[in-house]
Amino acid sequence: MVKVGGALDEEMTRACADIRQLAGQGCSVVVVHGGGAEADRLTGELGRTTRYLTASDGRRSRYTDAAALDALTMAMLGRVKPALVGALSAAGVPAVGLSGADGGLVTARRNRPARVRVDGREQVVRDDLSGRIGAVDPRLLLTLLDGGFVPVVSPPALDPATGLLNVDADRLAARLAVALEADWLIILSNVPGLLRDPGDPASLVTELPAGQLPYYTGLAGGRMKVKLRSAGEAYLAGVARVVLADGRLPSPVLAARAGAGTAFVKGAP
Ligand SMILES: Nc1ncnc2c1ncn2[C@@H]1O[C@H](COP(=O)(O)OP(=O)(O)OP(=O)(O)O)[C@@H](O)[C@H]1O
Ligand SMILES: [Mg+2]
Numbered sequence: 001m002v003k004v005g006g007a008l009d010e011e012m013t014r015a016c017a018d019i020r021q022l023a024g025q026g027c028s029v030v031v032v033h034g035g036g037a038e039a040d041r042l043t044g045e046l047g048r049t050t051r052y053l054t055a056s057d058g059r060r061s062r063y064t065d066a067a068a069l070d071a072l073t074m075a076m077l078g079r080v081k082p083a084l085v086g087a088l089s090a091a092g093v094p095a096v097g098l099s100g101a102d103g104g105l106v107t108a109r110r111n112r113p114a115r116v117r118v119d120g121r122e123q124v125v126r127d128d129l130s131g132r133i134g135a136v137d138p139r140l141l142l143t144l145l146d147g148g149f150v151p152v153v154s155p156p157a158l159d160p161a162t163g164l165l166n167v168d169a170d171r172l173a174a175r176l177a178v179a180l181e182a183d184w185l186i187i188l189s190n191v192p193g194l195l196r197d198p199g200d201p202a203s204l205v206t207e208l209p210a211g212q213l214p215y216y217t218g219l220a221g222g223r224m225k226v227k228l229r230s231a232g233e234a235y236l237a238g239v240a241r242v243v244l245a246d247g248r249l250p251s252p253v254l255a256a257r258a259g260a261g262t263a264f265v266k267g268a269p
Contacts, residue, residue, distance in 0.1 A: 001030050002030070080154065084097075095152050096144055099154045106135075109131050130166040187242075189227070192204045213229075243260075
């Protein structure tokens with residue numbers, strides 16, 4: 001399982017040649033991608049602004065009202081995914097794009113109304129269309145993998161009762177990796193991995209003992225926190241090799257497999 005981070009922007013396609021190589025060796029590869037940066041850009045082009053919610057515990061997330069979900073879906077399914085599928089196809093990979101809503105892949109439940117801060121004002125937000133992933137049904141992915149295809153999965157997911165919901169792409173990759181019993185979960189972003197000091201690329205944490213996850217999650221900034229929690233969940237659920245690695249490298253997936261980045265390891269608190 002390879003998650004290509006939206007923060008990589010045009011460097012998201014760096015992983016394509018590696019995926020071609022791995023698929024050529026007979027590996028089953030599934031790609032999940034994010035696209036926060038592209039969603040922000042499209043929102044600006046539409047003359048709208050991206051807003052954020054800050055929860056009482058300090059966590060910041062995208063305020064996904066109906067207009068924001070619309071922009072996010074257009075960015076993911078109309079821009080980021082076609083670019084990835086195009087680049088994979090150009091590299092000779094039979095890529096197939098789908099979203100969490102296709103074939104009952106990912107069912108999500110809408111987050112409850114919550115008291116949060118928006119633009120500095122505390123309020124109860126009732127129209128946020130974000131959700132938590134509930135059930136995952138990997139049958140469609142297994143069918144595609146069986147046929148020799150490389151699935152490229154995008155948020156959003158579907159709540160059968162209410163419609164599309166924004167879900168976090170790292171969590172989506174982690175849950176699919178667990179459901180598929182993947183050997184690897186490689187999460188690529190625009191940083192070398194988990195940094196002790198986000199301002200210092202040399203402060204890379206190379207090994208992250210699973211028992212120390214709470215300590216490291218405390219160390220990480222907002223968006224890295226979500227990534228660590230998702231990666232940790234996948235590791236604890238049985239994905240043997242979970243790595244956060246640098247997607248900007250020329251050969252990012254092979255580098256991660258060869259030991260670059262932050263790897264989860266067994267270890268007590
Ligand atoms: N301790 C840390 N180590 C590394 N990165 C950190 C840390 N704390 C915060 N970050 C931030 O986390 C960011 C990566 O998360 P972000 O969600 O922005 O990217 P992404 O997951 O690749 O994109 P998307 O969510 O669109 O897929 C880095 O660019 C960095 O600024
Ligand atoms: Mg992210």
